[in-house]
Amino acid sequence: MVRIDKWLWAARFFKTRSLAKKNVEQGKIKVNGQRCKPARTVDIGDQISIKKSQAKWVVDVLELSEQRGPAKVAQTLYQETAASQKEREDQQLLNKLEYHSTPKPDGRPSKKDRREIQKFKKKF
Template structure:
């Protein structure tokens, strides 16, 4: 479905809008997310063909991320990220919750610092010798 920029659409399928707004990489992934119950429109579940209108509120779950957005504009075509960001507005509560979740994930490992890369052959042998000392 081609859209004319002079006459923006008044309604768009939910899976198309999620794809155009760059929440999902493909429409089929957006459709799977909707069918899996990861998307709520105005507080209720939806189907991929549900029509979205300006002003609708969406709750989107992607992995550990939870987003609450309001539809500001409609588009059935995927464009640049700068244009996709103008299609919605994320709520302040959602932004704050994502920041808290990001901080928690950072401290979840209990301050354990992981090495920047895998050990090379020499370092692996040193680790094996060290572990053998502990057991013996």
């Protein structure tokens, strides 16, 4: 049995254990559909949903580990569900399309442009 924050760190979802603990406390991690505390134990077969910025993973626990190892080993600790993988890919595509569709300025504003921006901001 392994604590959820240790497992998330060992599976490389978070860079540090304290980040994993913080996300668990904020309710961004659910085990079998329920919120949990950082000290909750994870068992093989549990389903964990992880919400991190815009990405969301739903993974099944295949192995337990308290030690952080290489990325190849970390990937063997879990298996992402097909629905979660498809949803994440769709979200990435949507983000890419949204990024390319927003207008971008040609360069930095000139001194005159900055003055106009400041004038505009002072009105509000």
